[in-house]
Amino acid sequence: MNVQAFLIMFREAFEAILIVGIIITYLNRIGQSKWNKYVWVGVSLAIAASLGVAMLFQNVLDGYATMGSKDYLRIGILIVSAGLLTHMIMFMSKQNREMRSKLQTKVALILTAGGAINMIVHSFLVTLREGVETVFFFAAISSGDISKSLQSWGALAGLAAAGVLGLLVFKGSKRIALGTFFKVTSVFLIMIAAGLLVQAVGVMQDLNVIGSAYKTPGGQIAAMYDLTWLLPEHPIDEANYIRDTGHHPVFHGQIGVFLKAFLGYSEDPSLEEFICYWLYYVFVFVLIARQKxxxxxxxxxxxxxxxxxxxxxxxxxxxxxxxxxxxxxxxxSTTGKDTPTAI
Known part of the structure; x- marks a missing residue:
């Protein structure tokens, strides 16, 4: 979870810093730095609102837990989060080149119309979007324990890394290749989204919401393959394998924990989990190709x-x-020439 929290916080926080930094830089460049304070007011309100959304969402999740419906809510969160991650990746890959000019145009319109409230609202909304997305993603990767994600070293490290990168972009002497940054982080976020979808399918099968087309002779959901001998999902699975076979797997179960949390790795996926995982990559590839x-x-x-x-x-x-x-x-022209004399 820490790695997921790091990547999500790093990406979301940096996007917010990038947007706010573009606005502040533009205001300073055109000699309108007096508006900066209103931008920061909007940002501060957005951070407070995001924390409020986190608390509210956590209460909703806890309420579903007491009713025994938390797993069903978790399925929805996993699916929606995967969709939001995909949308964010596609949107940013399309908009990052035009982001600066579009933001500057909006700010120029606000300055023309006048009004501190408009500047506060604009800064509030562009920052709040990133905050709410972060809350939703954290709910997905932590099985509903948002506070655990927010307090994890991954989230704190991601926030710090985003701040450092923001300083390098706006204060550093060297130009940062933002296009490369978004491409690299998008690859990892696509992997996380695929893992979230697989988890959703797994939870639905555990709850018998959906069945499987591939079953054992006894009617149970069968695995496409079993890689416990190579890489168990968890140290418990590793211990069970050693107990049953007397052999150690090739890789330690702790690695499996990391890959399961980060990439949705499964040592024994069902047919539907296997198809869903790879079909998602095909879907994203088609979207990217179409966008290009x-x-x-x-x-x-x-x-x-x-x-x-x-x-x-x-x-x-x-x-x-x-x-x-x-x-x-x-x-x-005939001006200045002799005129024939009539005889």
Whole structure:
């Protein structure tokens, strides 16, 4: 969980820092630093609101636990979190190049309209989004114990790392390749999302919400394969394997705990878990390929429009020169010449 908490907090906190940093930098550049305090007011309110959402959500989760329905709520959280992670990855990969210009345009409109409330609300909303997403993701990776995730070393380290990276971006002398940052972190977040989906399928099968197309002769859900000999999911599974076979697995169960939490690893997945895991990667690959194709077509269209505009400008210039030349070579003026005398 700590690794998941680190990656989620690192990514979400850095996105918030990046957005706020762009706004502050723009205000300073155009000589409107007097608005900075309103930006920070909005950010502070958003942080407080995010903590409030965390407390409220935790109470809801605890309420479902007392009713014996927490597992069903957990299924929903896992599925929705996987969807939100996927959306965030796709959205940021599409928007990160245009983020600065779009934010600056919005801020310019706010400055034109005037009003400190508008600036506070804008800063509040862009920060609150990241905070609420973090709360939701933490609920998913911790089986509903949000406070445990927030207090983990992973979350604290992720927040610190995001702060350091933010300083390097806005105060450092070297340029940070943000595109590379988002691509690398997106790969890990895709793995986390796939793991969340697999966990959701596993919980549903444990609760008999869904069955399986692949069963044992006794009617139980069968495993596609069993890798306990190679990498057990947990030290308990490792101990059971040693007890039953008298042999040690190749890798320690602690590694399995890490991979299960981080990637959704399963030593003996069901058919549905196996299909869901790899089908998700195919789905994301198709989305990314489609997004790149759309971006490529848009770029090609923009180049064609620029080329056409250039050709039109050249044609207009040529026509203008031709007209000027025609006027210069027109009928000669008779001024100052002798007029024939009539006989």
């Amino acid at each position: 194709k759309v971006a490529s077509l848009a770029s090609a269209k923009a180049k064609d429009d620029d080329a056409n505009a250039t050709q039109d400008s050249v044609a207009e210039a040529v026509a203008s020169d031709a007209m000027a030349q025609s006027q210069a070579n027109g009928p000669e």
